[in-house]
Amino acid sequence: MEVSGVSINDLAKACARSADASEWSEFLRRSTPLASLVAGRVCRLWSGASSPVMVDDIVQEIFLRLCEQERRILRDFEPRGEDSFFGLLRIVSASVANDYFRRISSAKRGGKVVTASFDDEVPPSDGDGSREAARIRRAALLAELDRKLGSAPEIIGKRDRAIFWLYYLQGFTAEEISRVPGAGLTAKGVESALRRVTNWLRSELETTKSMPEG
Helix, strand or coil, rough: CCCCCHHHHHHHHHHHHHHHHHHHHHHHHHHHHHHHHHHHHHHHHCCCCCCCCCCHHHHHHHHHHHHHHHHHHHHHHCCCCHHHHHHHHHHHHHHHHHHHHHHHHHHHHHCCCCCCCCCCCCCCCCCCHHHHHHHHHHHHHHHHHHHHHHHHCCCCCHHHHHHHHHHHHHHCCCCHHHHCCCCCCCCCHHHHHHHCCCHHHHHHHHHHCCHHHH
């Protein structure tokens, strides 16, 4: 296959069942910038900075994820529009990057998180020490939110969880999320899902706040 003129959708489908070096080289060349961009953005959200070493590690994990289970993600990919593979890659990259930081923060997390909302609980900082403390609090909060989302699969499904993180971590609008392959919702439906998840999370966090220290 002459890869230079092939769309990313067709290239992803080809790589799902091919070990051709030229196809994979072109696939990596086109996919790596977006994977790196998402990885860097998640790095900044979790830790306040984007480390090139961390970004490289996350990007490697992203492509490993694409190759898991005999490239199942690539094999299951069904194009829904021009360059729609990039929409899928955004989701996979965000998921892998957040998993990376959850692993790091799970070893450090201890005690209760008593914050009741998402961003306004992290106070402004005046110096390096305050900024570092704010980063730690934010990382702990994000980890706690994700733990709560994952603890109630009968209430918050995988799709709603993905929508929540695309909106709050990746900065997608409801309209953009509705166009992601597999979302299966209109922009209004995305907004409704976000309200439901956000209200549930805040209720859970308020309950945690009101619990007496044990």
